[in-house]
Amino acid sequence: AQSVTQPDIHITVSEGASLELRCNYSYGATPYLFWYVQSPGQGLQLLLKYFSGDTLVQGIKGFEAEFKRSQSSFNLRKPSVHWSDAAEYFCAVGGTGRRALTFGSGTRLQVQP
Amino acid sequence: NAGVTQTPKFQVLKTGQSMTLQCAQDMNHNSMYWYRQDPGMGLRLIYYSASEGTTDKGEVPNGYNVSRLNKREFSLRLESAAPSQTSVYFCASGAALDTQYFGPGTRLTVL
Numbered sequence: 001a002q003s004v005t006q007p008d009i010h011i012t013v014s015e016g017a018s019l020e021l022r023c024n025y026s027y028g029a030t031p032y033l034f035w036y037v038q039s040p041g042q043g044l045q046l047l048l049k050y051f052s053g054d055t056l057v058q059g060i061k062g063f064e065a066e067f068k069r070s071q072s073s074f075n076l077r078k079p080s081v082h083w084s085d086a087a088e089y090f091c092a093v094g095g096t097g098r099r100a101l102t103f104g105s106g107t108r109l110q111v112q113p
Numbered sequence: 114n115a116g117v118t119q120t121p122k123f124q125v126l127k128t129g130q131s132m133t134l135q136c137a138q139d140m141n142h143n144s145m146y147w148y149r150q151d152p153g154m155g156l157r158l159i160y161y162s163a164s165e166g167t168t169d170k171g172e173v174p175n176g177y178n179v180s181r182l183n184k185r186e187f188s189l190r191l192e193s194a195a196p197s198q199t200s201v202y203f204c205a206s207g208a209a210l211d212t213q214y215f216g217p218g219t220r221l222t223v224l
Contacts, residue, residue: 004155009153032211034211034212036215042217042218043117043203043215043216043217043218044156044203044205044215045215046212046213046214049212090155090156094211100146100158100161100171101156101158101211101213103155103156103157104155105153105154105155106153106155
């Protein structure tokens with residue numbers, strides 16, 4: 001069975017500081033990997049996705065993520081965080097053939113001025 | 114382009130009442146999904162539909178039914194609501210290689 005672990009429930013960073021959100025997955029084959037962001041009271045917006053090829057993927061809003069097969073990780077990074085990045089971030093894995101995603105429990109990001 | 118739309122945005126029910134959550138997408142996607150989101154648990158799949166006329170159970174289907182009315186619409190029905198069904202419900206539609214696009218959600222409270 002596939003699973004996703006986001007070990008950090010809550011992270012606080014200062015505006016302008018760098019950010020890394022951790023994601024570890026369990027999947028039997030090459031996974032499809034996603035990061036979504038959810039602002040308060042909103043739906044989920046796709047930040048970026050990995051299917052194959054270059055293991056460093058670029059997304060919207062200046063985010064990037066790196067797929068590391070040896071570590072079963074897909075960590076999300078941003079060089080300089082903005083106050084508007086405060087939200088909840090979800091990592092997800094797909095590729096079951098049923099096209100259903102399995103989500104992590106989320107990391108809530110707080111940005112201090 | 115509206116993407117994925119859901120109605121209603123908010124709903125309060127009493128235990129035992131029934132209701133239907135509506136979802137529509139205008140992206141011509143074959144696959145559609147219903148998830149529920151509970152604090153600290155991420156999103157869990159309730160039901161999905163790989164194509165018009167087909168539906169299948171997800172991780173937490175008990176207490177729910179679905180209808181794939183046509184390619185655009187996928188509804189979720191609670192026949193007899195229970196307090197354990199208090200949650201935020203998201204509909205999504207799926208594009209190639211598992212990418213999914215989400216609606217704004219329905220916040221349901223069952224008293």
